[in-house]
Amino acid sequence: MLKRAPFAVLAAAGLLAAPHASAQMKPFAGGGLGFNTVAADSTLQQPLVPDEKTTSGKSNLAFQIEGGVRFDNPGPMVWGVGLYISPLALKADEQDDGAGTTTKTEVKNLMGLFGELGWKLGSATVAYGRLSFNQAKVESKLVQPGGPNGTVSKSFTGIGLGAGVRHALAGNRYLFADWHHIMGSEVKVTDATLMGTDTIKITPTITTGLIGMGWTF
16 A cells, blocks of 8 residues: 555645646647566575675567646646556566576566656657656566476566657647656565575666657647
8 A cells, every 4th residue: 555655646746736727737648669678686695605696687568558637838848747557568587497497587567657847849849857656566487397386576666767759740649759767676585495584686677768659638
């Protein structure tokens, strides 16, 4: 419940601001395609041995949908708030020892709230920056001949920074190009063994580039 509190606060702020700028308020919705890179800094802590640190990363096809409201003031500034959802599972790491044992780490259920501040470059073009609060789940699967097999998962949050450009078209449509970098919080998974407790610490980062289309209403 506490992890959803920042989402509720940002959403409430947008709703409270809306009545004061209803004349300039423009709801929007859109979607984009592109690529992203998911990287993970991992630290394995085991009793009686030095920590083992690794960095892994994978590139993925990215798809994102978003929506919210923007406030188009008479001056050069445009600001807004919105929500995005990335419905695809994103690979972070995949290992195969050649003997049938595989491990796969994915990021799932990526979503976030963002605040956006833009500057009008012309009558139809806006450059903008974004600050986002994000949430997702990191999931690791182990498959080995004869077992045991297992899956561990844990949710994480992170702050994101983004920038982009959008250009208005006829019929309330617009094209956009967008870049977004998320710095995820550290997640920790522990497992009791005969020698003590094994701990895996994972710090994920996600960088996404998109090109897409949206509509204002």
